[in-house]
Amino acid sequence: MTVPDGAYETLRALISSGELMPNERLVEADLAARLEVSRAVVRQALVRLGQDRMVVLTPHRGARVRMVTEAEAVEILQARAVLEGLTAGAAARRATGRELASIRRILADMDRKLAQDDLLGYSESNAALHAAIIAASRHETAARLIRGLRAQMVRFQFRTILVPGRPAQSFAEHLAIVDAIAARDPETAEDMMRRHLSHVEGTLSHTTAAKQRRAATPPGKPTHKESHV
Amino acid sequence: MTVPDGAYETLRALISSGELMPNERLVEADLAARLEVSRAVVRQALVRLGQDRMVVLTPHRGARVRMVTEAEAVEILQARAVLEGLTAGAAARRATGRELASIRRILADMDRKLAQDDLLGYSESNAALHAAIIAASRHETAARLIRGLRAQMVRFQFRTILVPGRPAQSFAEHLAIVDAIAARDPETAEDMMRRHLSHVEGTLSHTTAAKQRRAATPPGKPTHKESHV
DNA sequence: GTAGACAAGATTGTTGACAATCTCGCGCGG
DNA sequence: CCGCGCGAGATTGTCAACAATCTTGTCTAC
Numbered sequence: 001m002t003v004p005d006g007a008y009e010t011l012r013a014l015i016s017s018g019e020l021m022p023n024e025r026l027v028e029a030d031l032a033a034r035l036e037v038s039r040a041v042v043r044q045a046l047v048r049l050g051q052d053r054m055v056v057l058t059p060h061r062g063a064r065v066r067m068v069t070e071a072e073a074v075e076i077l078q079a080r081a082v083l084e085g086l087t088a089g090a091a092a093r094r095a096t097g098r099e100l101a102s103i104r105r106i107l108a109d110m111d112r113k114l115a116q117d118d119l120l121g122y123s124e125s126n127a128a129l130h131a132a133i134i135a136a137s138r139h140e141t142a143a144r145l146i147r148g149l150r151a152q153m154v155r156f157q158f159r160t161i162l163v164p165g166r167p168a169q170s171f172a173e174h175l176a177i178v179d180a181i182a183a184r185d186p187e188t189a190e191d192m193m194r195r196h197l198s199h200v201e202g203t204l205s206h207t208t209a210a211k212q213r214r215a216a217t218p219p220g221k222p223t224h225k226e227s228h229v
Numbered sequence: 230m231t232v233p234d235g236a237y238e239t240l241r242a243l244i245s246s247g248e249l250m251p252n253e254r255l256v257e258a259d260l261a262a263r264l265e266v267s268r269a270v271v272r273q274a275l276v277r278l279g280q281d282r283m284v285v286l287t288p289h290r291g292a293r294v295r296m297v298t299e300a301e302a303v304e305i306l307q308a309r310a311v312l313e314g315l316t317a318g319a320a321a322r323r324a325t326g327r328e329l330a331s332i333r334r335i336l337a338d339m340d341r342k343l344a345q346d347d348l349l350g351y352s353e354s355n356a357a358l359h360a361a362i363i364a365a366s367r368h369e370t371a372a373r374l375i376r377g378l379r380a381q382m383v384r385f386q387f388r389t390i391l392v393p394g395r396p397a398q399s400f401a402e403h404l405a406i407v408d409a410i411a412a413r414d415p416e417t418a419e420d421m422m423r424r425h426l427s428h429v430e431g432t433l434s435h436t437t438a439a440k441q442r443r444a445a446t447p448p449g450k451p452t453h454k455e456s457h458v
Numbered sequence: 459g460t461a462g463a464c465a466a467g468a469t470t471g472t473t474g475a476c477a478a479t480c481t482c483g484c485g486c487g488g
Numbered sequence: 489c490c491g492c493g494c495g496a497g498a499t500t501g502t503c504a505a506c507a508a509t510c511t512t513g514t515c516t517a518c
Contacts, residue, residue: 002288004471027499040472043500044276051280059231060479060500075370082311141304145374233501256469267503272470289470289509 007037008045015054015065016154022067026055052148066152070208073156074201076149081197083142083149084130088177088193089186090137099136100182106132107178114171123161129174133181133193160203173199236266237274244283244294245383251296255284281377295381299437302385303430305378310426312371312378313359317406317422318415319366328365329411335361336407343400352390358403362410362422389432402428 001009011031014020026046032039050057057063068076095103106129113121134143161167173196180189230238240260243249255275261268279286286292297305324332335358342350363372390396402425409418 002471029499038473039500044273047273047276048280051277061481062500072370075368078315078368079312079370079374082315083308086307086311139304139307141301141308141378145308149370231501258469268470269502269504290511291470 003037004041004044007035007041008048010035011042011045011049012054012151015049016151018154020065022065022155024065026063026065028062053152068152068155070156070204073153074205076153077197077201077204080146080149081194081201083146084134084197085190085194087134087137087139087142087146088181089190090139090142091133092181092184092186092189094138095136095181099132103129103132103136103178103181107174110171110174114167119158119161119167122167123158126161126170126174129178133177136181156204159207160200163203163207166203169199170196232266233270233273236264236270237277239264240271240274240278241283241380244278245380247383249294251294251384253294255292255294257291282381297381297384299385299433302382303434305382306426306430306433309375309378310423310430312375313363313426314419314423316363316366316368316371316375317410318419319368319371320362321410321413321415321418323367324365324410328361332358332361332365332407332410336403339400339403343396348387348390348396351396352387355390355399355403358407362406365410385433388436389429392432392436395432398428399425 011020020026028039028042028046031042035042046055046057046063049055050063053066055063056066091099091103106125109125110122110129113119113125134146137143161170173192177189177192177196180186180192240249249255257268257271257275260271264271275284275286275292278284279292282295284292285295320328320332335354339351339354339358342348342354363375366372390399402421406418406421406425409421
């Protein structure tokens with residue numbers, strides 16, 4: 001891997017991990033010092049990140065980590081729903097025995113984490129399961145698009161899993177998906193995956209609406225669409 | 230629009246229009262002279278185009294226009310199918326009367342071009358219809374993804390429309406999509422759109438297979454996966 | 459005649475300096 | 489006291505020169 005690639009990946013990881021926060025200003029010289037690369041390398045990386053919508057570039061004003069709105073998050077989840085539906089169907093058709101075993105193992109992991117009320121662990125296994133299904137689909141194009149969409153959603157990662165009762169329902173949905181894939185039933189697999197992500201979308205809109213109500217009812221503060229950090 | 234943006238758009242258009250051919254080498258100095266900009270802005274434009282897979286960049290060897298394989302084209306069509314299905318459904322829910330009228334007008338255009346055996350015109354109206362449906366869906370995320378996917382498919386643009394009988398069937402499919410949208414029936418609209426693009430995909434694989442048979446049966450030449458220009 | 463080494467030219471990659479633009483605090487006038 | 493303009497410093501944008509690497513054609517050895 002070349003130096004510019006490394007810088008690009010590092011920055012991408014810093015944003016994904018939340019170490020660089022949404023709306024945070026990204027000063028080329030500072031990043032260059034931090035990554036120990038030249039400013040030109042940082043510039044190239046920022047251009048690339050801009051192209052995949054991780055940052056927004058404003059002429060003469062530099063780059064900021066993109067802050068995605070809830071409305072955008074909903075759109076992203078809808079797009080993911082149909083694309084991951086496609087991969088679930090393809091996985092039902094094409095998964096090898098080995099891949100199926102791996103998927104089932106991850107599902108068992110999720111069950112265990114759920115029983116232990118380990119929500120962080122559950123969330124990780126959740127992501128691993130989706131990744132395993134996508135890998136089993138062997139659909140490069142869908143995989144790439146989904147990866148791009150997921151990268152933009154870090155801010156909402158843990159929002160839905162925290163609503164009471166949601167983890168149990170989430171697990172049931174994943175179980176249905178895996179069953180359909182194991183049964184080699186592409187239509188059902190696709191349908192279950194889409195249903196699952198619609199539920200996530202519904203939960204997200206719901207918590208967002210609740211949050212806005214909470215922010216609106218206390219005295220004083222006029223209503224703003226988004227609280228800027 | 231800034232100078233680098235202009236160069237990026239221009240290069241993108243040159244590739245989309247086929248003026249820069251697949252696999253063609255893109256020499257920075259030549260492009261700089263052609264676009265009358267500095268080499269630095271050409272470089273930035275190439276990086277951006279690399280990020281959206283219009284060109285492939287090889288370290289120390291520069292950029293080439295990406296040549297997408299038929300297998301990749303199939304994947305792209307599958308991804309487009311589910312995403313455009315999403316937009317068709319959204320359009321059925323959200324299209325205004327004005328947008329519906331515009332969509333119907335374009336459909337009438339297609340009918341006219343078809344009656345005149347104007348395949349090029351038909352193809353253009355076809356693209357316009359898809360664009361109108363996407364616009365009516367007001368789904369920015371899906372729209373952006375579809376635009377990216379379409380940009381990679383220029384090479385296969387006219388392949389399917391040339392098979393005998395295909396234009397008539399294509400028109401019937403579009404009619405069904407538009408009817409469902411006009412009837413405010415999202416499920417049917419999505420389904421018809423997906424069916425339409427599956428047919429395109431099927432036709433594409435079919436012509437590809439036929440082409441390979443033709444290339445394989447004559448004497449001599451050993452079988453290659455891809456004929457390099 | 460052919461394979462391989464080599465060198466010249468072409469092309470890409472990197473750097474630093476400079477120009478253009480923006481940000482922010484300060485002072486001025488109201 | 490507050491809004492506004494101004495200017496110094498910070499930051500981004502551009503460019504040309506140079507370094508690193510690749511490509512291509514030639515020559516030599518077998």
